[in-house]
Amino acid sequence: MPNASGPDRIPALDDKRPVLSLLTSHWLGMLGVALVTTAGCSWLFVLPLHMRGRVDNPYIGLLAFIGIPMVFFLGLLLIPVGMYLGKRRIVRGFAVVPNRRAIFQRVALFIGIMTAINLVIGSQLTYRAVEQMDTNQFCGQSCHVMKPEFVSHLTGTHQKVACVDCHITPGASGWFAAKINGAHQLRLVAFNSFPRPLPSGLASNRLAPSAETCEQCHSRERSSGSKLRVITGFKDDQANTRIDTVLMMQVGGGKAAGIHSAHMGAGVEIRYAATDSTRQTIPWVEYHDAAKGQTRSYVTADAKPDAIGSLPHYTMQCADCHNRPTHTFDLPDKAVDKAMATGDIAASLPFAHKTGVAVLKASYTSDEEAAQKIPAAFEAFYREKYPEVAAKQADDIRRSGAALLAAWQRNVFPEFRVTWGTYPNNLGHSDSPGCFRCHDESHNTVAADGGAKKAISQDCGLCHETLAVEETKPAILKSLGLLPAK
Ligand code: HEC
Ligand code: HEC
Ligand code: HEC
Ligand code: HEC
Ligand code: HEC
Structure with a gap:
């Protein structure tokens, strides 16, 4: 039985408790066993809490579904490492044990059963961890650097749409890309080296394509017709006089003419090049209509044709106009x-x-x-x-x-470092260039397209019928019965 220290006096295996001595043949293995059991038990303790809906706190969620699984799998990894490092002792131990076959069988059985149990626990843990990572809390609160986006998402139309539904391409590859990206972000957060403000989704080129996100819920074939938009404001006078802007938005879509059909209609593809990452300055635009077989290119007067080729090119999608469908910030x-x-x-x-x-x-x-x-x-x-x-x-x-x-x-x-105007809204033209990035009358067709020069139009009636602009008690609202009683 165990004797004194020294290179040749490695303690032999205890043949009465082979399994235990096998697992404890090296301290790393023991640590592994300890971690696996601790994690397993903690998880069994936390799971009922979760099922009773008690882990609304994102930090408990983080611990339960990210922290514990990490400990669990670290332990699982350490056991074979420990066994490997304690090899000498094991080999020596087997040499002195009379019935090696029986021990092998018992060890194999033990490892088999443990693995089966661990797999059940482990797969559950992984599943829960993944599920946890897809909640709004994980995205917006655990990772507090996204506070501006989390807060803005709490109000507005998409408050019930999960972060992942707009940010992650459905399917395995999208999921995988998101987790890799997430790990990168976690590193930036851990070292407190994340950019402030965070680059906008479009600027970082990390936004999942609208076709895979927005268009899973909104069909581009649907016609929205015309939509009445009433924008209520107040003057700076003593009485805070109420003023209204009333626009009839020509949204269109599908077969109906209008804003959607012009950029996203069947066969229509618009590509553009931008000089800045937030895509606010657009010197080159190309319009292609497959049905009519037409292609037109538009450039600004100050655009340098040689330089355009080296700029990043994009195909227009929902998020180019609706870049703030949920993280809407105001001036x-x-x-x-x-x-x-x-x-x-x-x-x-x-x-x-x-x-x-x-x-x-x-x-x-x-x-x-x-x-x-x-x-x-x-x-x-x-x-x-x-x-x-x-x-x-x-x-x-x-x-x-x-x-x-x-x-x-x-x-x-x-x-x-997020302040008023940090994130421009492209849906409009009053607070930031928006539509006028292209519709500025200075994007002209190039000679090769033939015919007279034509510019991308800024005609005020093109996108909306302007029924009233900052009027007090506009007649149109009176006719529609939309004026407040007082
Ligand atoms: C309805 C779709 C939608 C939902 C839901 C959504 N986002 Fe976004 N998010 C966007 C779009 C579009 C952008 C790109 C904005 C841009 O580039 O101007 C964006 C950008 C971001 C950015 C980059 C910084 C910025 O403001 O541009 C972060 C961070 C972000 N979202 C986090 C979240 C979090 C966290 C949630 C859930 C709490 C969430 N998003 C839910 C559509 C969505
Ligand atoms: C999970 C489904 C879902 C996804 C994904 C989604 N939306 Fe929506 N969206 C909705 C629902 C539901 C409404 C509300 C409809 C209503 O109440 O009329 C809505 C409303 C809207 C509206 C009208 C909002 C308003 O304030 O008038 C716009 C614009 C819009 N979505 C754009 C987008 C864009 C752009 C994306 C992608 C970045 C997107 N949506 C992603 C479900 C979704
Ligand atoms: C060229 C810019 C542009 C593009 C591209 C665009 N939209 Fe719009 N969309 C608008 C404008 C402008 C409105 C009207 C906003 C308003 O009511 O003030 C609108 C309105 C909407 C509405 C509300 C209409 C309703 O019936 O309530 C939804 C939903 C919407 N868009 C979804 C989308 C989706 C999905 C895509 C991509 C397939 C898309 N949009 C692409 C500019 C655009
Ligand atoms: C990336 C450049 C770009 C942006 C940004 C853009 N457009 Fe356009 N728009 C175009 C091009 C190109 C055409 C088609 C011009 C042509 O027929 O050759 C067009 C056409 C249109 C038309 C149809 C014009 C017609 O003659 O029938 C409408 C309406 C329109 N846009 C509205 C909008 C609105 C609203 C926004 C902002 C929410 C917007 N656009 C933003 C490039 C842009
Ligand atoms: C390329 C399309 C387009 C053209 C051209 C256009 N607008 Fe607009 N306009 C919009 C969109 C989109 C909005 C935003 C509607 C919203 O808030 O949902 C808007 C909003 C407005 C608003 C309300 C601003 C606010 O938020 O209070 C006014 C006023 C306005 N436009 C006036 C004009 C005038 C005047 C012209 C002619 C110089 C013009 N527009 C040309 C697309 C256009």
């Missing part, structure tokens, strides 16, 4: 307009719009500073300029100050 003016339109900021407070915008535009270096100063600055304005209002409408002022802060918190994230 201060729009943010205040929206909060006043819903009544969250009281339009009855004198100069509420003007004051609100000014307070939002000031610079705050942290969430804490904003939380302290935004409501305070708004209240201070009324205390100093309108003490009577401050006394009579104290509740309105407090409520409006809170709404103002909420608007700031949805749009500005100093920690990640």
Whole structure:
């Protein structure tokens, strides 16, 4: 039995407990056994919590479904390594054991049973881990660097659409690419070297193609016809006079003429080249209509034909116009307009719009500073300029100050260097170039296309019938019965 130390005095195997001594023949193997059992037990403990829906906390989820499986598989890996490193002892041990065959059988049986059990536990763990990685919490909260995107996703049309439905190409290869990409991001986060702000999806070229995401839910063949769009704003005057812009958007689609058919209709393909990663400057556009057999190229006057070839080229897709279908950020003016339109900021407070915008535009270096100063600055304005209002409408002022802060918190994230206007919205042309990146009357057909020079049009009636622009009580809203009672 075990004797003293020394190169030739490696302890022999205990032939009464061969399996145990086999597994404990090296400390790495023992560590492996310890890790596997610990992880297995922790998981059995956490699973019921999960089934009862108690792991809403993303960090518990992370631990249960990413941390524990990692420990589990590390342990599983260490066992054979330990056995390999403890080989000498094992070999020696077998030499002195009388019935080697019996031991081999018992060891084989033990390993077989353990493997079967571990496989069951392991596959469950993996499955859960994968499932966990696809939740919105994992994407948006565990990885807190995506806070701006997570917060913006909480409101708006797609709040119930999972991050992965827009970001990951369905199927094994898309899933795999996403996990590789995720591992890369995890490294950046671990070393705190992720870019601030995060590059936009289009800029990093990491956005899954719209055909695989948006078009899984929205058919490009569907016609949306014309859509009425009412944009409510407020003036900077004392009364915060309400003004409305009313547009009839010519969306079209399918067989109906309009915006969708012009770029995404059957047989239509538009390609473009951009000089910057966010695709805001587009010197070259090519329109191809397979049905009509037409191809036209448009270039800007200052475009350098030689350089265009070396620029990245893209095929137009849904996300080129709808780049912010969920992570919609506003400029201060729009943010205040929206909060006043819903009544969250009281339009009855004198100069509420003007004051609100000014307070939002000031610079705050942290969430804490904003939380302290935004409501305070708004209240201070009324205390100093309108003490009577401050006394009579104290509740309105407090409520409006809170709404103002909420608007700031949805749009500005100093920690990640995301501020007003960091992420341009391409669907429009008022806050950023958007449609006018191409529709600017200075993208002209090239001579080779024959015929007279033609530009990509900026005709105001092309995309929307402009029924009213920032009018007070526009007649059209009156006719439609859409004016508020007061
Ligand atoms: C309805 C589709 C959709 C959903 C759902 C969605 N995203 Fe996005 N996301 C996009 C698009 C489109 C872009 C590209 C924006 C651009 O390039 O201008 C984007 C960009 C991003 C970016 C890059 C930074 C940026 O703002 O451009 C991050 C990070 C991101 N999304 C995270 C998330 C997270 C986290 C969730 C879930 C909480 C989520 N997304 C849900 C469509 C979606
Ligand atoms: C999982 C399904 C799903 C995916 C993926 C999806 N959407 Fe949607 N989308 C919806 C639903 C549901 C609505 C709401 C329809 C409604 O309420 O009228 C919607 C609404 C919209 C609207 C109208 C929104 C509004 O505010 O008026 C637009 C535009 C839109 N989606 C664009 C996109 C784009 C672009 C993508 C890809 C980046 C995308 N969607 C991905 C399901 C999806
Ligand atoms: C050339 C730019 C452009 C492209 C490309 C584009 N859209 Fe749109 N889409 C618009 C505009 C503009 C509107 C109207 C927005 C408004 O109501 O103000 C719109 C409206 C919509 C709506 C709301 C219509 C409704 O019936 O409620 C959906 C959904 C939508 N688009 C989905 C898509 C999908 C999916 C794709 C890709 C197949 C796509 N769009 C491609 C510009 C575009
Ligand atoms: C990448 C460049 C590009 C962008 C960005 C772009 N368009 Fe276009 N658009 C084109 C081209 C090219 C044509 C087709 C011109 C032709 O017929 O040769 C076109 C045609 C159209 C037409 C049909 C014009 C007609 O004569 O029938 C409409 C409507 C339109 N676009 C609306 C929009 C709207 C709305 C947006 C923004 C949401 C937008 N476009 C953004 C390139 C662009
Ligand atoms: C290439 C298409 C296109 C052309 C051309 C175009 N618009 Fe627009 N316009 C849009 C889109 C898209 C929106 C955004 C609608 C939305 O917010 O959903 C918009 C929004 C607007 C708005 C509302 C802005 C806001 O948010 O308050 C006004 C005002 C407007 N356009 C005026 C004009 C005028 C004036 C012209 C002529 C110079 C013009 N548009 C030409 C596509 C176009």
